[in-house]
Amino acid sequence: MATVPERVNTYITEAGGYSLCDACIQAHLALPKAQQVQQITSTLATTRDFVREPGECGLCHKSAKVIRHA
Numbered sequence: 001m002a003t004v005p006e007r008v009n010t011y012i013t014e015a016g017g018y019s020l021c022d023a024c025i026q027a028h029l030a031l032p033k034a035q036q037v038q039q040i041t042s043t044l045a046t047t048r049d050f051v052r053e054p055g056e057c058g059l060c061h062k063s064a065k066v067i068r069h070a
């Protein structure tokens with residue numbers, strides 16, 4: 001079974017460059033804690049594979065910090 005960070009990584013990667021906000025990631029993966037999602041996306045953003053910046057979420061179209069696969 002994949003760990004939560006692995007599931008978040010896979011979901012963002014499979015979004016194929018789509019920007020996603022933490023709330024949509026949390027809802028899609030049915031994760032109980034927003035803080036946990038934020039920690040994971042912040043960590044992913046330190047790698048070359050992901051970009052996290054203010055923008056518009058491709059799913060809910062809210063302005064928020066969004067992450068996408070680079």
Ligand SMILES: [Zn+2]
Binds near residue numbers: 021025058060
């Ligand atoms: Zn969203």
